[in-house]
Amino acid sequence: MKLAFQGEPGAYGHEAARRLARAFRLSPDLNSHDVGVVPCRTFREVLERVASSAPRRERGEEGVIGLVPVENSLTGSLHEVYDLLLEFAERVRLQIVGEVEQPIEHKLLGLPGASLDAIERVYSHPQALWQCRRFLDELGVETQAFYDTAGAARWVAQQRHKGWAAIAGPLAAELYGLVVLREGISDYPHNATRFWAVARPNRASQRPLGGAEKPDDAPGPWRWKWKTSLVLELPHVPGALYRALKIFAEHGVNLTKLESRPVRTEPWRYRFYLDFEGSLHGPSARAALQKLSEYAQRLRVLGSYPVCEGPP
């Protein structure tokens, strides 16, 4: 079993991979340090690794599960990821098989022996610098954008300059031998990213991760729920979205998210990405989707999967 994510070792995607391994018991060791990880340069590369993993599995080798961030609580959805997921769902029937919510705990990391007062320059991803703006302004330091938080931590560790620091997560500190100079530096107390685990349908993990068929069967002490994600294209008539939502409401199916994205081949037409609570296989969800498929011009289920919301 290998887990692919975007970023350098120690990136938040790497933290999410470990969290997934623990939550879904992918490894006998619950710390999951022994689950292999595949750092990738881009989100597309993550999905390509998953797509090309199936043939190797058929030769008896281990499969690859991909981790992609789908939404951050501060910055919203990652539309590039949505567009890629639809592409790979259609091309190789890749499916979402699980979700974890990864807390984003930015920390200021420096070399052992460095002191907060002597820091002159801070490296990190532009989003992380923006989220810690108030702390950085008070500290009065120069900031330098880096392509990746964990990459910034590695850079600071390699350069061995005690006046330099990086903003990254706890795993980056651990992997590159840095110390935490200050934690709780974000302007926003609630910062978390939802990651989707994606896999090929012809793998054992086509069934949701961990083999749990209902949230009740899922391993504790995590909080669990079941969710389904789908893509809809509707007739181009007034009230089309209202009619679609009405079908869900009449069947008691609760939507938790709705995103619109342009259909590139037709100007000012949209497709909708929807999440609803519960499994695709529940009777009300099944009836709603049956009715919806008669109305929609296109309907594709991206996955029906257990969501791990972290330890209680």
Added chain:
Amino acid sequence: MKLAFQGEPGAYGHEAARRLARAFRLSPDLNSHDVGVVPCRTFREVLERVASSAPRRERGEEGVIGLVPVENSLTGSLHEVYDLLLEFAERVRLQIVGEVEQPIEHKLLGLPGASLDAIERVYSHPQALWQCRRFLDELGVETQAFYDTAGAARWVAQQRHKGWAAIAGPLAAELYGLVVLREGISDYPHNATRFWAVARPNRASQRPLGGAEKPDDAPGPWRWKWKTSLVLELPHVPGALYRALKIFAEHGVNLTKLESRPVRTEPWRYRFYLDFEGSLHGPSARAALQKLSEYAQRLRVLGSYPVCEGPP
């Protein structure tokens, strides 16, 4: 009258400013070369220029109208712009007063005397390079990312290297003395960006631009319609969005767009940006908004304005 936009002179925002001036007859000269423009570095700077323009107007000087791109037909909504508009609507009651749809017609621009076969390197904004990927691959040239399409055109004009070219729009060619080496180079035939014109409410242009109260009164030969944009925060209960859309449907109000954005202070809660056809002052829109304001936790109208869809 001055029009502020983001980008260098010759950017697509500058083309949209000219289009707005022509469509809404802001200038006696319909070519509107004499409407003053204010190129800005960022979207925030555009809105700051608008916000600070009112006091000067009270001293008898000209006001500033800002142009911001809100949606592209290929890449979708500009969420940064949505978030900024809400901030400025609340802070200084800035309003949307008009909309134009600007075709994005990427062209390969070179120095006079340059030949397409001899081009080795092409500069442009990463989005434009991505949108012309097929053409660039066939041409087999090196590409260089630039912060702005018009900035790339100016760079090529200044460097005077006949093997270098830029991808930008026709206005950039005109302003920097470049020639069109090839047009129609985009992978996507339909590429257009919607720009919103924004102004202070205490200006004459608080009434929609051009003084037209209904689309019928608007100057020809452009196609016109009326539109209203608003922001909604709904109770955090199942079916809340469905109930909100039901109010519109029951009053015969046709939604044309719906976007969700995270509420940063509360994880996994959303606010919705909606557009509907017609003026805020029509009886059905008024009744729908009255009912909606009783249900919503927050409702703010960003503007009710004429939309110019370009010459027929």
